[in-house]
Amino acid sequence: MTVKIFSVFTVFMLFANIVFCGIIDDKTEDDIMRDFLWREFINLPTGKRPKIGVTLSAGAVRGLSHIGAMEVIKSSGLPIDYMSGTSMGCIVGSLFAAGVSENRMLDIVANPKLSYLSTDLTFVGVLKYVFGNKLFSSEKFEDFIDTEVGSVNYEELSIPFACVSADIKTGEKIVFDNGPVAIGVRASMNLPGVFAPVEYRQRYLVDGGVVDYMPVDLVRDMGADWVLAVFSLADYSKKVPATILGYIMRTADLRGAFLTANSEKDANFLIESRVGDISAFDPRQAFAAVEIGAKSAYRSLNPMKENLLLYSVDYVFK
């Protein structure tokens, strides 16, 4: 009688008990202490702990890594008192601050539509863009935000949230923290050179990444004592852009990296989602970005908890 030792079941049983090693078992005293203090910390009443802010960087499709990162951060139980974001960070942040479920966000990522962004993204629209020097309108994006978030004002969001755009005429940083959510989010993601500036209260607004790629200062101004910054870090050394859009985005990336180097110093903790060479404009790579965000955040979770607990030690032992 032949023993079927080659069956999948055998292989499976062999591996069954080894793939979780190091995740749950083998906790050190430091791990036990951290987990214990963390649970105590997250159960502290709002007024009896530091105010916590989270800021999300820009990054186009790569910035969708924030969905994965926020999922992990939320699962950790981190209380979030304030949020800010720029461009894609603003879109994800606004959805999160409005309480849109992570499953809904993943649905959007799984079925991305150009029509969410603009009605001009058609063959004729592209011809007008190329030959007629006519930028795309991003007006349609307001409908998308209104549908997902509801036609609400910033003041009505579950978590206080603000985002950044730039006035292309004056170079000023424009902060949206009141009034309708949709217009601010649209302005924050309004990539210059692709979308026409958003005309709003005598301003000509473009993507906030031009002036503040990761608005740590903004969330501090809102009242956060301890700030977690989540940055979508691209590796653009592998490819030279091949299109006009590619060059526009690369320039934005380089400027973003420069701006972030300054703002990350002001954050208490930085999570870097290393999205590698995921294209800024390839929606097919959106879910890969989400997964990278989750993995990066999970890897940073224990150091982040330790950082916050050390910052808050007096609150925990009061």
Place this chain on the structure above:
Amino acid sequence: MCLNKSVIFIFGFLLLFPFVKAEAFFGNAANKAQKNIIASLEESYRAGDYDGVEELGREFLIKYPSASKNRLKKVYLLLGLAYIGEGQKDKAMLIYNEAAEFLPKDTEILLALGYIYLDGGLTDNAKSIYNKVLKFDEDNKDAFLGLARAYFQEGFFSKASFYFNKYEESGAKEPDDFLYYYATSEYLSNNNDTALQIAFRSLIFKPDADGFMLIAKIYKNKGDWDNAVVYLDKALESNPSRKDIYMIKMLWFAFNLQTSDQALKMAEEILIQDKQDRLALFAKYIALFRQGRFNKAKEQLEKIVAQEGDGFIERVAQKIYGHTN
């Protein structure tokens, strides 16, 4: 004409017959040899003779690269298992990769490759393999479990729960710890009610200290202190040698004024064996602090700080100690 044809046919048959027989003979011989090698391979594997498996497996692959798919699969799987048995997981990964090139649509080979990727922490590769399996077999429960484990390792708990759920819905009962990880996944997603339901189901299959401890943690998360302590004690009863559970109980009790005396006793028991134990000293600090015995509490911090370590416990102690001075 007809006659000529018949003559040619008969002549041809007679001429070719010995070769046909020879082919059949040699074919049978090769078939028999393959069967023998595989039988020996299985025997060697059962006997734990991994060197023997490697030798025979390599011989088979060199001699019979065009053997039947089933036989090749057997050999590849056994070779990989032998490498794993020897602790040479890199080699197992290589052999399963080679197998996947030969047999790209074989779900068993792909699953084995997925497992070895998971074991190596290569969760992206593992997920890609499991998704490939699902393309060939959309209800493959092992692929669901593999994806659940991959997402669990990555900390993407909502996705892990999604696939654990699919795995359970497929009617699978094995391995006996999957419900425990499913419950843990829900617990780590802060879905306490769902986590509790699954954790109780997991106790049916695996009533051990980890299972009781998980339930205790979920109850504590829900603010149900009494039940949390009941299950914490069950966890300790189930495995009294688990120091980590004892430590957790000591910390929980230290933080609660009503149980802080008990925590002090627990800490002393540890400190009798190791007077430098940082966590016991810290638990003692917390319990004394809760009782308002601040000077005594501070002495415990001093003992930790004096150890000049750079672990998390020391860093917390240093921070508090710095503030109290």
